[in-house]
Amino acid sequence: SQQGEEDPQALSIQEGENATMNCSYKTSINNLQWYRQNSGRGLVHLILIRSNEREKHSGRLRVTLDTSKKSSSLLITASRAADTASYFCATEFSGYSTLTFGKGTMLLVSP
Amino acid sequence: GAVVSQHPSRVICKSGTSVKIECRSLDFQATTMFWYRQFPKKSLMLMATSNEGSKATYEQGVEKDKFLINHASLTLSTLTVTSAHPEDSSFYICSARDFLYSGNTIYFGEGSWLTVV
Numbered sequence: 771s772q773q774g775e776e777d778p779q780a781l782s783i784q785e786g787e788n789a790t791m792n793c794s795y796k797t798s799i800n801n802l803q804w805y806r807q808n809s810g811r812g813l814v815h816l817i818l819i820r821s822n823e824r825e826k827h828s829g830r831l832r833v834t835l836d837t838s839k840k841s842s843s844l845l846i847t848a849s850r851a852a853d854t855a856s857y858f859c860a861t862e863f864s865g866y867s868t869l870t871f872g873k874g875t876m877l878l879v880s881p
Numbered sequence: 882g883a884v885v886s887q888h889p890s891r892v893i894c895k896s897g898t899s900v901k902i903e904c905r906s907l908d909f910q911a912t913t914m915f916w917y918r919q920f921p922k923k924s925l926m927l928m929a930t931s932n933e934g935s936k937a938t939y940e941q942g943v944e945k946d947k948f949l950i951n952h953a954s955l956t957l958s959t960l961t962v963t964s965a966h967p968e969d970s971s972f973y974i975c976s977a978r979d980f981l982y983s984g985n986t987i988y989f990g991e992g993s994w995l996t997v998v
Binding site for chain 1: 885887915917922923924925926927930972974976987988989990991992994
């Protein structure tokens with residue numbers, strides 16, 4: 771499968787700090803999406819960025835996409851303990867209707 | 882916003898029995914639903930794509946006779962794990978695509994924990 775890679779696999783920060791997670795993928799895409807998953811729960815859609823977009827913002831989230839490098843980053847600013855979760859990038863490849871998930875980054879935000 | 886409901890959220894069954902998990906789109910019609918499996922601290926692996934009114938498309942390595950998928954209506958898909966074994970214990974998540982209101986956004990259910998004893 772065309773699974774993407776996230777790094778770091780785990781990230782531990784203090785409240786108030788920024789958290790940056792990266793995602794790389796292998797082939798051309800239609801769009802890239804970021805999801806959040808609390809332990810043992812379903813996924814929550816955070817943001818979608820299309821292949822012709824370079825940057826997108828949503829509240830404290832900032833996503834960038836570099837299609838030439840086949841990579842994306844998710845920045846969470848002024849993190850909170852409630853941001854503790856796993857974050858996954860998922861790509862939708864042109865011509866496909868499924869999402870292919872990366873391995874995820876486990877974020878721990880300490881009070 | 883769109884909501885996808887999964888039921889049950891947790892189920893324990895005995896080896897050799899079958900268990901059914903339901904995935905419902907509550908406020909939109911989903912012609913396509915997806916079933917994923919997730920092991921602890923791992924990513925989601927697509928098992929199959931469920932299409933309303935037709936047979937599901939299974940990913941390579943997924944046994945279609947073991948993981949029966951039915952998508953009988955525009956709001957309901959079911960995954961039946963037949964003759965369950967302990968190695969089938971996992972977290973199963975469904976998702977549904979809402980084409981009408983949110984384009985490419987795919988919404989996920991809360992997942993179902995299956996434990997086979």
